Each structure stands twice: as structure tokens, then as C-alpha cells.
Amino acid sequence: MRAAGNDRQAAGSVAMRDARRWKPHILSGAPPAVVSAERPGWTPIAPVVTLPLQPVRLDVGRFHYAIETCMPRSAPSRAHGASSKGGKPHAIRIIGGDWKRTPLPVLDLDGLRPTPDRVRETLFNWLGQRLDGQRCLDLFAGSGALGFEAASRGAARVLMVERNARAAGQLRANQERLAARTIEIAEADGLRLAASLAPGSFDVVFLDPPFGDDLLDKALALAVPLVSAEGFLYVEAGAALELAGNETLAGWDIIRHGKAGAVHFHLLQRENKE
Known part of the structure; x- marks a missing residue:
């Protein structure tokens, strides 16, 4: 029983070590980074990008402005006294x-x-x-x-x-x-x-x-x-x-x-x- 407990403790240490290695920003608050595999016997197909789990705050005003500035605008309405040359x-x-x-x-x-x-x-x-x-x-x-x-x-x-x-x-x-x-x-x-x-x-x-x-x-x-x-x-x-x-x-x-x-x-x- 004691050996089994030691195995569980060792597994927990490995998991914590892997967490620090693979997702340091989650524990430390650092920004996400591109990391490469270091564990023997496991080769990633491509670099892994880890994403932050902190809640994201959306600035609605800036988001709306960004959309508005990207949208095509119609021609401004002409004030009284102005005219175009189109003849339409x-x-x-x-x-x-x-x-x-x-x-x-x-x-x-x-x-x-x-x-x-x-x-x-x-x-x-x-x-x-x-x-x-x-x-x-x-x-x-x-x-x-x-x-x-x-x-x-x-x-x-x-x-x-x-x-x-x-x-x-x-x-x-x-x-x-x-x-x-x-x-x-x-x-x-x-x-x-x-x-x-x-x-x-x-x-x-x-x-x-x-x-x-x-x-x-x-x-x-x-x-x-x-x-x-x-x-x-x-x-x-x-x-x-x-x-x-x-x-x-x-x-x-x-x-x-x-x-x-x-x-x-x-x-x-x-x-x-x-």
C-alpha cells in the first residue's frame, strides 16, 4: 500500500512538473508562448500555442468603431446649396x-x-x-x-x-x-x-x-x-x-x-x- 502511495505521489510530481513546463503562463501569469515538446517518446506535429484562460474583456466601443471604419461608406448627403455634376x-x-x-x-x-x-x-x-x-x-x-x-x-x-x-x-x-x-x-x-x-x-x-x-x-x-x-x-x-x-x-x-x-x-x- 505504501508503494502505491509513493507511486501516486511521484505521478503527481511529474504532472506538476509537466504543467510548469508546458503551461507556464497559467501558473505564473506570463503571456502565452510557442513551446516545443521535451518529453521523450512524444514528438508534436507542429509547435503548440497555449492560450490564456483568463477572461477576455471586449471593448465594445472600439469593436464597433473598428467595424464601422472597415465598412464601405455611402456618399455624404449634400447640404442645401451644393450639387454634383452628374446630371442624374x-x-x-x-x-x-x-x-x-x-x-x-x-x-x-x-x-x-x-x-x-x-x-x-x-x-x-x-x-x-x-x-x-x-x-x-x-x-x-x-x-x-x-x-x-x-x-x-x-x-x-x-x-x-x-x-x-x-x-x-x-x-x-x-x-x-x-x-x-x-x-x-x-x-x-x-x-x-x-x-x-x-x-x-x-x-x-x-x-x-x-x-x-x-x-x-x-x-x-x-x-x-x-x-x-x-x-x-x-x-x-x-x-x-x-x-x-x-x-x-x-x-x-x-x-x-x-x-x-x-x-x-x-x-x-x-x-x-x-
Whole structure:
């Protein structure tokens, strides 16, 4: 019996010795290592890599970031005022009126920046939602977002002016799609056409010229005489309009002003003399 006990003790010593030899990191806390066989009569096919048995903590935030940075990204959305040169169509949506929720294709062209839904909704809230019987001029029509919205809300006449042939062609296609009889589309230079129009012939004039072309002052000078006595002038610009020292807008009030991103939008009306 004593011999058997000695055998068990010897076997235990061998096992502990082998554990220290083969898995020193488990007992000592050292990192895993590549080890080779030393026991006689046993030849490994390949080096043995021992793995730590300590629990592994996963940094979820870094893991998520690593996945996110490896995933392909879609192209960033363009801010209001930017455009690509692809010429591919996308769409705007009419917000209210007879054609509410109707999508209209728009070409993606340089400088073409449709007035955002939120801005249009605010503007037509200012104007009282309906424009029944009103005469409207969209002098730099572009996508037609403002002109089509006005026609949808009952305007008696909407003249859209656009000098870009492709953009004007898309306006005509959308007009035909809606069977919009109150809309007229002129493929022309906005400033030249405005100079030929009769004074006081519009109740609402929309001015949204390209920001980088320095057209706003010229457009204002030509548009102001076209507005009827109690009419409205709507202006989008890259900076807030200043009435002080502005001779063109003498006698006008900015009755509403908003800002969306880099765009300032204003609604003006002549001062009430009463």
C-alpha cells in the first residue's frame, strides 16, 4: 500500500512538473508562448500555442468603431446649396394644395438647389397657405419647387423663368405631368425678362438666384417694381438682408425672416403708410 502511495505521489510530481513546463503562463501569469515538446517518446506535429484562460474583456466601443471604419461608406448627403455634376434625376415633393405629396423629378445640376421642404412649408404658412387668384413670378425657377407649390395652392398664374435648357426642359415635363394650365415656363435669362415685364403685374415674386453669381442686387432692383401695391417679395440669400442704406428696398419691411443652414429666407412687403 505504501508503494502505491509513493507511486501516486511521484505521478503527481511529474504532472506538476509537466504543467510548469508546458503551461507556464497559467501558473505564473506570463503571456502565452510557442513551446516545443521535451518529453521523450512524444514528438508534436507542429509547435503548440497555449492560450490564456483568463477572461477576455471586449471593448465594445472600439469593436464597433473598428467595424464601422472597415465598412464601405455611402456618399455624404449634400447640404442645401451644393450639387454634383452628374446630371442624374432626383425628386422634390409638393407639400400642400391640389398636388400635395406629389413627387416631381429634378435634375441634379450645378447650382441647382431646390428650396427645402421645411423652408417651403414655413414660407407658405407666412403667405396664408392658399394663394387663390394670385399672380406669381419665380424669376430663377431652377427645380420649380416654389412655382409648382404656388400653383398647387391655387395661384391663378405662375410664370417660371429658367435659362438653363436642361432644367427648363424638366420644368416643362413636370408641367405636362401635372396638366398645370396656370403655369407658364420661359426659357430665358431672368434679369432680361424681368426688365420687359409690366410694373405691378405680380402679387408674389420669388427670388432665389444662384448665390455665387452676385445677382441678388440686380435681381432686387428689377423685381421690386413688379410687385403689386399689397404684394409680397420672397428672397433667399446667403446672408441676412439689410434694409439700412439699401435704396432698392427703401419703403419695404422684412415682415418675416428665417434661417436654414447657410440659407437666409425673407418675406418682404411695402410699408403700410396708413
